[in-house]
Amino acid sequence: MLTDWVKMKMPEEEEIKERIKKAQDAMESRQLALKEHGLPVIVLLEGWGAAGKGSMIGKLIRNLDPRFFKVLTPGAPSEEEKRRPFLYRYFTGIPQQGKILFMDGGWIEQVTREMLQEELPDQDYRQRIQSIRVFERQLSDNGYLLIKCFLQVDKKEQKKRLSELQEDKDTSWRVREFDLWQNKHYDRCLEAYDRCLRDTDLDCAPWYIIDAEQRKWAELQLLETLLGRIDTALKNQEIAVPIRQNPFPLKEVPKLSEIRLDQELSREDYKKELDKYQKELSELHNRLYRKKVPVVIVYEGWDAAGKGGNIKRLTEALDPRGYEVHPIASPEPHEKARHYLWRFWKRLPKTGHVAIFDRSWYGRVMVERVEGFCSENEWQRAFHEMNEFEKELDDWGAVIIKFWVQIDKDTQLERFREREETPEKRWKITEEDWRNREKWDSYETAVNEMLEKTSTEFAPWHILESDNKYYARIKALRIVTGALKKKLD
């Protein structure tokens, strides 16, 4: 890619100037088209130290309105970011619809640096690449335009620039240790970049190598690349996205109609078991905090199935400084304007912490599917995307536990009525609950498909039979403590 790269012939100065002017005008008008089409754009500039990423971004945004873009300079990950999955800082940074994000370095910079300086084991490198590929494809599938450019300068030119920067006291602070190291080990770095670029050269997000030796020429290449990609994306926005095949081995889960709900557990036995498991969980929470294991627990289930009470029996045993419950309602405007997994990425726990989701990303294939809040293509794609998301968490070292809290239709009716008749509980029942109940069959179809297609080996679904709430609570505790023990031992 880089090692066999052939420079394009540079046009005459006059021509460059003219073409830049034309491209700038075009970019200015494109920002409005992006807004109107709701197209989000990520422009990732990677390249050598002193290749001019920062000043190129300065030029690109010159004619844009601040309402339409943002600039991100990720730099080295902070301590907080290091306690999250590799992609966390990039996924949480994605722009809203209609906006352009310019990135001054990103995942390539991070991975090559880790390779070169921290001696990333090959297996970890491959995992990083896999994460990046999934990330880029998911963005693209979900309507993001990702434009990736690598600013190339040769060893001599880089050295010259670094010296110039160092000589001026106003700019010498810009030269980082790593830049100098890079120039000294140019060939080794070139190979590392080449490998990274090859490994992340996707159909939906190919690499553009920009000849950055001459600044005006580099600017023109960038501008024209951006314009070309934006125009294509605007034209192709309506093209259907392929549904990916599921490459993850799945576990079998029963259909809802096959689930028995006649479990018995006396109040006395419940109290005993509850006490036993909560003590155990409390100790496990301590251990996973010390071992920095992150835990993600998902609750899905029918209205009034008893999710809240079930979650409470878990949290009673947890140190409040080490867990958070995330009740998931419909997304806010700034959430709706991004990839549907964005708001869940934002809520991921730190290592050693527990995040409990009271409803989750699975809303995509339940309420959003049934109510038509997303297209058929979107929810069909979502099964695989959510598996990929959970795979990321698994690779990161997280324990993932997913519960479907099941009750039958009569039990729901009983509980709805009880809620309506008990003043302190009335807030828990709304018109919407009754409307959802009318769509029980559509939901059942959706849930069955969800259970079938997203019960992977690394994140299987567990059924909590909750006509008997005691039984469901103890079963949840048993599964959680079991999973944690397995991870910790």
Add this chain to the structure above:
Amino acid sequence: MLTDWVKMKMPEEEEIKERIKKAQDAMESRQLALKEHGLPVIVLLEGWGAAGKGSMIGKLIRNLDPRFFKVLTPGAPSEEEKRRPFLYRYFTGIPQQGKILFMDGGWIEQVTREMLQEELPDQDYRQRIQSIRVFERQLSDNGYLLIKCFLQVDKKEQKKRLSELQEDKDTSWRVREFDLWQNKHYDRCLEAYDRCLRDTDLDCAPWYIIDAEQRKWAELQLLETLLGRIDTALKNQEIAVPIRQNPFPLKEVPKLSEIRLDQELSREDYKKELDKYQKELSELHNRLYRKKVPVVIVYEGWDAAGKGGNIKRLTEALDPRGYEVHPIASPEPHEKARHYLWRFWKRLPKTGHVAIFDRSWYGRVMVERVEGFCSENEWQRAFHEMNEFEKELDDWGAVIIKFWVQIDKDTQLERFREREETPEKRWKITEEDWRNREKWDSYETAVNEMLEKTSTEFAPWHILESDNKYYARIKALRIVTGALKKKLD
């Protein structure tokens, strides 16, 4: 406060048990009342190491629904937080209306630790206290209920608890160096706590000293304190808030009608000046980055006054990695549900960075006042609150520059028409702009009062006469470079 504190008599065990049960039930029903009244609550638990803050929070939330509360454990500030004003981490953490935030330690922990371990100079200590007092009063004035409890244990009890924790391998990691240090220097720490508590004992947010030697008794005191305060707050929600007197010396600003708008500047002179100032600004940006000076620039002005073009002439000279423009539109739901300054605290720059606000917190006393989006009491209070906010930034070391971009009514009309007639500019003009124009006089009254009441010595308003856009741009550049030079020299 602490040094002369007299313990309350502890009731009998049986009585404690009964009262706890009653209080727990009451808390459970209160969470709904909070939601219905939209009352946000912050419960700050401070106290000695091993006094049981964490486990008390665990008990308090036991009977609450996760939809209604959050737990925050601030700990020591992160590197990112250290590059923001002292209050940043606390202000950005405030809860939404109807929710309770439980804080496991907070500003008192931070300040006493700084005093004891980092030898905070007395002047800095006093500034911290002033910040805290303003913060707490502002929260209270803006409808927040702040409940502050200090968990008190004596030296002997603390020692006993620390030893117990240390002896058990599952809990020994919880004992921090600072806790041990604290116990060794108990008397010195007691004095520091005492001073801090005295200095922050406000009418609107008094301190409650909780006897934490016996856990059940501590829980009861906490529960009953919370309930008492919540019930009072729910009853008093409609009570009018006093308008504070402005203690900051103000600079004189002309009334809008007195501003002359006939400035002349030829295109040629403009180009020359622009070039000169942009070069200077570019160098200054470099220097302030190195010296870690934060800069906050505010643009307010009539629609079509030329704010966008003016901002662009600044940003052209800035390194895109070191500034951000924040276009401010109407708040999103999660923003509206908090203190109106919250979304601006969130957008504060890091040290060494520049934040440019295209419209700002002053919306409170312009659009929100004129359109009736806030009450008269609210916008009247806002003048002083915004001065206090800017004082925080000034104390932090920020350069604050505020521009009012002025044009006359005829010029606006001309520019509106031009926008409508130019296809690329048409998106910039909306029905709302025409509606606002009809309210020109109401806005003029509001703007005059704003300029008069918020032009402090540390953050004065500057008028940019913008009938001639060239003139306004050069003036802005002159003021910005001037202010930066003054700060840096």
